Amino acid sequence: MNIVVAQSGGPTCAINASLLGVFRHATKYEEIGTVYGSVNGIEGLILDNLVNLCDIIADDEDVELIRQTPSTVLGSCRYKLPDFKADRTVFETITANLKKYGIGAFFYIGGNDSMDTVMKLDDYFKANNIDIKAIGIPKTIDNDLPITDHTPGFGSAAKYVATTMQEIIRDSSVYSSKSVTIVEIMGRDTGWLTASSAVLRQNGEVAPHLIYLPEAPFSVKKFLSDVREAQQKHYAVIVAVSEGVSLDADDFQSGKVDNFGHKYLSGVGKALEKIVSQEIGCKVRSIELNVMQRCSSHLSSKRDITEAERIGGAAVKTALDGFSGRMMVYKRVRNHPYNMRIEHVDVREVANKVKYFPLEWINETQNNVTNDAIEYCMPLIQGEQNFIMKNGLPKHYVLRFALSHDKRKGKIE
Amino acid sequence: MNIVVAQSGGPTCAINASLLGVFRHATKYEEIGTVYGSVNGIEGLILDNLVNLCDIIADDEDVELIRQTPSTVLGSCRYKLPDFKADRTVFETITANLKKYGIGAFFYIGGNDSMDTVMKLDDYFKANNIDIKAIGIPKTIDNDLPITDHTPGFGSAAKYVATTMQEIIRDSSVYSSKSVTIVEIMGRDTGWLTASSAVLRQNGEVAPHLIYLPEAPFSVKKFLSDVREAQQKHYAVIVAVSEGVSLDADDFQSGKVDNFGHKYLSGVGKALEKIVSQEIGCKVRSIELNVMQRCSSHLSSKRDITEAERIGGAAVKTALDGFSGRMMVYKRVRNHPYNMRIEHVDVREVANKVKYFPLEWINETQNNVTNDAIEYCMPLIQGEQNFIMKNGLPKHYVLRFALSHDKRKGKIE
Numbered sequence: 001m002n003i004v005v006a007q008s009g010g011p012t013c014a015i016n017a018s019l020l021g022v023f024r025h026a027t028k029y030e031e032i033g034t035v036y037g038s039v040n041g042i043e044g045l046i047l048d049n050l051v052n053l054c055d056i057i058a059d060d061e062d063v064e065l066i067r068q069t070p071s072t073v074l075g076s077c078r079y080k081l082p083d084f085k086a087d088r089t090v091f092e093t094i095t096a097n098l099k100k101y102g103i104g105a106f107f108y109i110g111g112n113d114s115m116d117t118v119m120k121l122d123d124y125f126k127a128n129n130i131d132i133k134a135i136g137i138p139k140t141i142d143n144d145l146p147i148t149d150h151t152p153g154f155g156s157a158a159k160y161v162a163t164t165m166q167e168i169i170r171d172s173s174v175y176s177s178k179s180v181t182i183v184e185i186m187g188r189d190t191g192w193l194t195a196s197s198a199v200l201r202q203n204g205e206v207a208p209h210l211i212y213l214p215e216a217p218f219s220v221k222k223f224l225s226d227v228r229e230a231q232q233k234h235y236a237v238i239v240a241v242s243e244g245v246s247l248d249a250d251d252f253q254s255g256k257v258d259n260f261g262h263k264y265l266s267g268v269g270k271a272l273e274k275i276v277s278q279e280i281g282c283k284v285r286s287i288e289l290n291v292m293q294r295c296s297s298h299l300s301s302k303r304d305i306t307e308a309e310r311i312g313g314a315a316v317k318t319a320l321d322g323f324s325g326r327m328m329v330y331k332r333v334r335n336h337p338y339n340m341r342i343e344h345v346d347v348r349e350v351a352n353k354v355k356y357f358p359l360e361w362i363n364e365t366q367n368n369v370t371n372d373a374i375e376y377c378m379p380l381i382q383g384e385q386n387f388i389m390k391n392g393l394p395k396h397y398v399l400r401f402a403l404s405h406d407k408r409k410g411k412i413e
Numbered sequence: 414m415n416i417v418v419a420q421s422g423g424p425t426c427a428i429n430a431s432l433l434g435v436f437r438h439a440t441k442y443e444e445i446g447t448v449y450g451s452v453n454g455i456e457g458l459i460l461d462n463l464v465n466l467c468d469i470i471a472d473d474e475d476v477e478l479i480r481q482t483p484s485t486v487l488g489s490c491r492y493k494l495p496d497f498k499a500d501r502t503v504f505e506t507i508t509a510n511l512k513k514y515g516i517g518a519f520f521y522i523g524g525n526d527s528m529d530t531v532m533k534l535d536d537y538f539k540a541n542n543i544d545i546k547a548i549g550i551p552k553t554i555d556n557d558l559p560i561t562d563h564t565p566g567f568g569s570a571a572k573y574v575a576t577t578m579q580e581i582i583r584d585s586s587v588y589s590s591k592s593v594t595i596v597e598i599m600g601r602d603t604g605w606l607t608a609s610s611a612v613l614r615q616n617g618e619v620a621p622h623l624i625y626l627p628e629a630p631f632s633v634k635k636f637l638s639d640v641r642e643a644q645q646k647h648y649a650v651i652v653a654v655s656e657g658v659s660l661d662a663d664d665f666q667s668g669k670v671d672n673f674g675h676k677y678l679s680g681v682g683k684a685l686e687k688i689v690s691q692e693i694g695c696k697v698r699s700i701e702l703n704v705m706q707r708c709s710s711h712l713s714s715k716r717d718i719t720e721a722e723r724i725g726g727a728a729v730k731t732a733l734d735g736f737s738g739r740m741m742v743y744k745r746v747r748n749h750p751y752n753m754r755i756e757h758v759d760v761r762e763v764a765n766k767v768k769y770f771p772l773e774w775i776n777e778t779q780n781n782v783t784n785d786a787i788e789y790c791m792p793l794i795q796g797e798q799n800f801i802m803k804n805g806l807p808k809h810y811v812l813r814f815a816l817s818h819d820k821r822k823g824k825i826e
Contacts, residue, residue: 011584040589071583078588163711163806170484170809171424171708175491176453202804204811290700295584298576298712301805381805391615392714392794393576396583398617 001104002034003316004050008041008110008117009078011071011291012153013300014308015139016397018109019073020066021312022137023053029320036101039401041077041110042117045094050101051401061388065397067305068387070297073399081117084124091124098132105133105319109312111140111151115327115351122325122347133319136327136347137312141294143192146355147345148329152311153294155304155380158196160296161185161289162381165197165240168287169207173236179283180227180276182239183208184269186293191215191357193293194242195369196377207238214244215357216366223272224279226367231282239272247271298394302383307340314342338379414444414517416729417463419451421523421530422491424484424704425566426713427721428552429810431522432486433479434725435550436466442733449514454490454523455530458507463514469812474801478810480718481800483710486812494530497537504537511545518546518732522725524553524564528740528764535738535760546732549740549760550725554707556605559768560758561742565724566707568717568793571609573709574598574702575794578610578653581700582620586649592696593640593689595652596621597682599706604628604770606706607655608782609790620651622781627657628770629779636685637692639780644695654681711807715796720753727755751792 005022007015019037026032035053038044051074057063066073084091098106108118118136125132138145141157165183172181187193191213198211209230212218230237245268269286276284311328318326326344333339361373388395418435420428432450439445448466451457464487470476479486497504511519521531531549538545551558554570578596585594600606604626611624622643625631643650658681682699689697724741731739739757746752774786801808 011587040587043589069583070580072587075589076587159805164705164709166806166809167483167708167710168704170482170811171704174424174453174485174489176456176488199804200806203806203808285704287703287705288701291581291584291698292577292700292705295580296577297580378804383805384802389797391612391791392572392796393579393613393616395616396579398583 001032002036002102003032003105003107003319004036004038004045004098004101004103005053005107005109006038006041006044007072007074007076008108008114009076009140010111010294011076012139012141012294013070013156013297014152014304015071015109016066016069016073017305017308018137018139018152018312020063021309022107022316023057024063025313025316027054029316031320033102036103037074040075041114042079042081042094042108043077045097046090048097051399056399062397064388065395067309068297068385068394069397070295073397075401078113080113081120084120084127091121094121095130095132103132105135107135107137107315107319109137109139111138111142112145112350112352112354115347118327119325119347119351125324133324135315135319135324136350137315138327138329139308141193142187142190144188144190144354144356146350146353149332149340150330150380152304152308154192155307156297156300157193157293158199158377159301159381160293160299161193161196162199163299164289165208166200166203166205169200169205169238172238176235177283178231178235179285180237180239180280182241182269182272182276182284182286184241184243184267184286184288186289187242187244189214189244189354191242191244194240195357195361195373196381197240198369199374199377199381201374202378206234208240209234209237210239210367211369212239212241212245212367213357213362213369214242214246215359216362218245218247220247220275224275227276227280241268241272243268298387300385301381302385303380305385311342318344335375335379415447415449415515416445416518416520416732417449417451417458417511417514417516418466418520418522419454419457420485420487420489421454421521421527422489422553423524423707424489425552425554425707426483426569426710427565427717428484428522429479429482429486430718430721431550431552431565431725433476434722435520435729436470437476438726438729440467442729444733446515449516450487453488454527455492455494455507455521456490458510459503461510464812475810477801478808480722481710481798481807482810483708486810491526493526494533497533497540504534507534508543508545516545518548520548520550520728520732522550522552524551524555525558525763525765525767528760531740532738532760532764538737546737548728548732548737549763550728551740551742552721554606555600555603557601557603557767557769559763559766562745562753563743563793565717565721567605568720569710569713570606570706571612571790572714572794573706573712574606574609575612576712577702578621579613579616579618582613582618582651585651585698589648590696591644591648592698593650593652593693595654595682595685595689595697595699597654597656597680597699597701599702600655600657602627602657602767604655604657607653608770608774608786609794610653611782612787612790612794614787615791619647621653622647622650623652624781625652625654625658626770626775626782627655627659628772629775631658631660633660633688637688640689640693652685654685656681660684711800713798714794715798716793718798724755731757748788748792
């Protein structure tokens with residue numbers, strides 16, 4: 001049989017490593033013929049836009065380059081399948097294309113939404129006695145997928161956040177006058193990535209002095225009092241705040257704090273910058289780490305990349321063992337020395353669900369995290385990749401494929 | 414005699430390397446006794462806040478760590494000296510402190526404003542027959558100092574900008590729908606750092622497709638037409654824009670483009686994001702590279718760091734040769750293979766002056782740069798530093814000194 005792999009959702013530094021895991025592991029099995037890649041996630045299977053990875057990944061340098069390239073070499077999508085009981089058309093198209101290429105297993109590397117796709121395809125295949133396996137391979141910098149100890153991509157994002165936060169602390173602490181620096185960190189509705197900035201404590205940093213996660217209630221009044229208290233001890237106060245923190249708290253709404261207009265548009269960091277400027281009046285700067293958190297492969301964690309490749313390989317074995325409708329997961333065995341094993345669970349236990357940061361890892365005053373959070377993150381940011389450089393820059397692998405929308409214009413949109 | 418070195422202005426990745434250059438070169442000369450560091454730039458000399466670097470920099474590991482730590486280990490300031498003919502007081506205080514420590518030469522690592530300090534001190538010393546040499550050592554990521562071929566700190570910032578831009582391009586190019594990504598880059602009123610993003614062409618990147626520098630006139634109408642034209646060829650259009658680009662152009666003021674309120678507060682990137690969203694309506698994101706451009710030492714250019722240390726050393730020799738009121742400069746000898754030598758010029762030729770990006774390196778349509786700009790930047794971003802790591806993170810050197818404002822509260826402010 002042949003197999004197909006696709007990438008979906010927001011980019012990370014590890015998603016191409018998982019693709020390599022699938023590809024390289026598959027080539028070890030005699031029963032697997034061609035490994036196809038679907039362009040732009042599931043869109044490629046709808047629009048018959050597949051590439052033959054066996055032709056494309058020609059040598060060891062290709063493998064090295066794909067491993068060090070961030071984002072998705074096969075493109076991505078945000079396409080959500082309908083319920084097949086309501087609309088079978090797209091499922092029939094996908095199945096026809098899978099059969100056309102003799103495909104016996106479909107591997108989808110993605111986050112919560114992508115697991116919904118795996119679940120729906122598996123439901124459809126099983127209901128119609130179609131012998132095609134659908135396996136999910138997790139990825140997201142947000143680390144918000146249930147059951148798995150952590151997600152591929154999170155370790156590299158955490159290493160970026162901690163390294164960059166340390167540099168921002170140096171940058172912010174040079175003047176002999178009071179200042180507040182607010183760093184806004186991704187993670188959607190969960191605080192995992194913001195919490196990872198606390199690993200700096202292991203290297204003797206006191207900052208970030210205040211850490212706010214979406215899992216804890218946020219009050220502007222309390223925030224201002226936290227900052228004022230921190231200013232008693234530190235001239236340069238550093239704040240880490242999750243993008244998912246909502247300022248719609250009581251004090252904010254009730255107008256105790258000056259009017260900052262309606263729902264803030266530029267993110268929570270900018271909003272807090274304005275609040276500090278108006279209420280405290282010292283020098284203040286907000287910094288959005290933005291997409292750099294998910295694409296700075298030059299700072300990726302070697303452990304994350306290695307694990308991401310392993311979980312891709314394990315997915316192939318899982319399909320060959322006859323499983324379908326499963327998502328691969330990491331199980332942490334121990335922390336000292338760190339060890340984890342790979343298992344798989346019913347994708348229905350993961351799809352469309354969210355794993356929040358544990359409330360017991362947030363301190364009592366709800367403005368920092370406990371050492372448990374640091375213990376959890378530390379093993380995941382270890383190790384650095386060696387890079388193939390060209391002209392003083394990391395060399396990237398770019399696959400020049402036809403975008404799905406080019407192939408059959410308008411069919412998706 | 415003893416000497417003192419201080420750091421001033423905005424941080425860079427190379428300013429500590431220049432400090433090391435002064436320190437390590439000075440220890441080779443028998444005629445130099447103690448090397449002092451002035452805390453928070455010139456403030457330390459006003460408030461008698463000096464540290465003995467010979468005590469502090471104890472071994473080779475200290476040297477390595479200081480070299481890989483961004484920002485200023487001695488702190489910084491934005492203090493501007495008055496004209497000594499109007500107010501001698503502060504000059505008398507500084508001179509008394511210099512004499513108290515037996516200091517015969519003062520080295521100031523900084524940008525345009527810091528060279529103003531060097532100039533004024535030299536004027537005062539010469540007018541009063543005080544035999545203390547004042548030497549300026551350039552630094553700024555903006556690369557806007559006259560005469561010197563480039564400034565220490567620029568190469569590392571350019572390497573960060575190019576590497577990060579390449580990763581942003583990968584991140585932005587995954588979906589099969591139209592998008593515009595706008596990256597706002599530092600450089601104050603000059604376009605050097607923004608222009609450096611064009612080096613990616615050497616590695617086969619077409620993006621950034623549009624590059625806007627403050628040296629060229631900017632029109633919102635023209636910008637929108639540029640973006641629309643680029644969208645004919647590229648689904649994911651990438652724009653690099655200098656923070657110094659002003660939107661106060663005709664079309665903007667005349668209201669041809671919708672009202673975005675008064676003077677934009679969140680930077681030019683955010684403003685252009687809003688304009689694209691309103692006028693073109695596709696997916697659009699703006700990214701500020703923010704302080705990461707000047708403090709991401711984990712991505713510093715080895716050539717920049719090596720040169721920054723050399724120019725610090727050369728400054729010591731210049732003072733010992735009897736010169737004062739000079740700023741050290743790089744002279745590029747050739748590009749293939751790259752070679753430069755270090756000279757010195759009258760600091761009055763540099764202080765408070767700005768070197769703009771050459772107009773002849775901007776293309777005819779004023780939305781990109783020519784290959785001359787790439788040839789100029791390429792040698793400056795070459796080489797990577799080896800890092801001492803700790804717990805998966807670059808190890809930083811932190812000098813626990815008393816801030817100047819603590820020592821004599823209120824005296825400066």
